[in-house]
Amino acid sequence: MVLLVIGSAVALKAVIPPERGMPPSLVREESMLVDPKTELSNAKGIGVEVGTFIENFHSLSLRQRIFNAEGFYWLEWPRELQDLMVAQGITPLQLVEITNLVNASSAQIEPDTVAPVQKPADRFYQLFRYSANLYIPMVDLRRSPFEKLVLPVVLEVSPEGFSHQEANVVLVPDSNKKNSQVGSGAYINGYDIDTVRSVSSRHSYGTNWGFDQGDLDFSRLSTELVMKGDPFSSFVTWILPLMIVMLIVLLAPLLDGELGEIRLAIPSTALLTLIFLQQTYKAELPLLSYLTFLDFLYAYSYIVSVVLFVLFLWRSNAYAGSPDQHKGEALKMINRVDRVFQLSAFTGFFVVAAVAWSAW
Template structure:
C-alpha cells in the first residue's frame, strides 16, 4: 500500500497545479471575451460630429497674429486671388468702423462653462456716411456694434466715456468702458494640464434691418492702440500674448429677412495664456509619481503585505483623478492627464497580477519535492522581481510620451 501511495504522490501533487492552470486559462479567456465585447460596445458610439456651417475667414485688413507656440490659430487665411477680391470689397464698402480693444483685466476663468470675465476699454471711429446711417435710425454706435460672445447681455455693460465727438476729415469717435462675462469658443483641453487657452472678445454688428452685412460694413482693427493692460495676468497661467483681426463671418442663416446666408464683419481680440508647467507638474504629476513608485518598486517589498499595495494604489488613483476632474467640463475626448491615469490603472492591475503570481511561485517552490523544479521556480521568481521595476517604469514613461505626441 505504501509503495502504491509513493508512486502516486507525484501525480497527486500535480493535480492541484493542473486544476489551477485550467482556472487561470479560463480566467484569461473570460477577460479576453469581456474586452472584445467592451470594444464592440464602445465601437457603436458615433463619433461623427455635426459641423456648424458658420465659417470664419481672415480678411485683407491688417491684423496681428499670435505666433507663440501652442496657441491655436483662428480662422482660415485668404489665399491667392481671395486677397484681391476682399480688398476690392473693402474699397467698395460704404461703411467702415475702426475699432480697438484694450483689455485692462481678465479674471474669473471658468473652464466648466467655459467662460471668463473681462474689463477694459473699447473705442470706435467712423465716417460721415455711417454717422448719417445712425442718425436716420436714431441709434448710437454701441447699439449697432456690440459683443457677439457675451454670455449674459443683461450683465454686460458698455459705458460711454464721453459723447461721440467729431474729428477732422469728417470722422467721428467715441470711447467706452466695458465689463462682462464672455464665452470661450476655442477651448481645447487635449493636452491638459499643459494646455493653453485663448480668451476672445468678439465684436459684430447687430443688424435688425439687414443693411450691415459684410459688403456694407467693415470692422477694421486698430493695431496701434489695442493690447493687454498691467492687470491682465491670471494666477497659475503665463501670458502668451494677444492677437486682433477682422474676420468674415459666414452666418448659415438669413435671419428671417433674407433668402440667402448672411455674412458679417467680425472683429476678434484674443488674449492667450499657457498653464504654468512647473505648477501643473508639482500639483498634479508629482503626487501621481509618488503613488506609482510603490507599484514600480513593489517587487522590492519583501513583506507579506505587498499584495495589498496595488489595491491601495488603485483607490488612491481614483481619488487623485476625481480631484483634477472637478475643475474640468465634461469632455468627449480624453485629455493627456486622463491617458496617463489609464496607463497607471493598467500598470497597477498588472502589478497586482504579478504579485499574485509571485506568491504562487513561492508556494510551489516551497512545496516542490524535486530540487531541479524548486531551483527553476526560484529563478523565475527572482527574474520577475528584478525585471519588473525597469520594465514598468519604461512602459509608463514610453507610453506617456507616445500619448503626448499623439494629442
C-alpha cells in the same frame, strides 16, 4: 510586458479622433479667418477701426467656461458709414456688439460721450466702457495640465444692413501699434499672459432668420489673451504625485517573492490613490469629449497597477504550489519576471507620454 507597452501606444492612437464635432448637416454656423485689408480692397468694404483695452480679468471658471472682464473699446469710422447710420437710425452702440456675452441683461456697456466725436479727415470716433460676464467659445485642454487658455473679447458688426453682402462693414484692428491693450489688473491666478492678439474673421450664423434671403456674413474681430501656466508649477502639482505613486508600484517587485501579502497590497493601494488624484484633477475641468494628456498617463498607470496585481497573484500561487525542493528555482523565475516587468513598465510610461503629447 513589451506587448503591453506597444498595445497601450496603439490604443492611444486609436482613441484620438482626427476630428471632433457635430456633422455638418446639424451645425452650419462657422467663422472663417480673413485678412481685413483684403476684405476692404477686394469687396469695396467700409472699414471701422476697433481698439480694445482690457482693464481687468477675473472669476475664471473652466468648468462653466466663463470669466468676467472689464475694459474699453473704441470705434473710428468714415463719413460714408456715418451717413448710413444716420439714414437707418443706428447709433454707434448698435453698430458693434460683444457676441460672447453670457447674460446680455446684466452686462454694462456705456458710451463715454453722448454723441460721436468728429475727428480730422471727416472721421468719427466713440469710446465705450464695458463690464460683462463672457464665455469662452473654445477650450482646448488636450495638453492639460500644460494647456494654453484663450480668453477672447469678441466684437461683431450687428445690423443686417451692414453685413458682408449688404454694406460690407469690416472691422479692422486699431492701426496705432503703440496703444497698450492690457491693464495691470488683467491676470488670472495661476496663469501668465503669453500673447495678446487680434483675430479677424467673417462669421456666418448658417440661417436666414426666417426671411427669404440668403445667409448673411458679418465681420468679427476678437481680442484674445493667450494665458499659460507655469510648466514647473504644473509639473510639481499634477505630474510629480503621479510619478511618485508609480515609482512605488515599480519598486514593489523588489520585495522578496515570499512576501506575497505585502506585494498584493501595494498595487491595490496605488489604484485607490490614483483614482483619488485623478478625481481631484478632473474636479477643476469641464466635462470633455476627449482625454487630456494627464488622463492618458493615469490610464496607463491604472493598466500597470492592475497587471502588477494579476502578476503578484500568479507569482504567489506559483510559489506556494512549488515543492519545497523547487522553491529556490521558483523564486529565481519570479525575480526574473519582476525585472522584465519593471523595465517594460518604466519604459512604457515615457512612451505613452511621448505618444500622447505628439498626438495632440
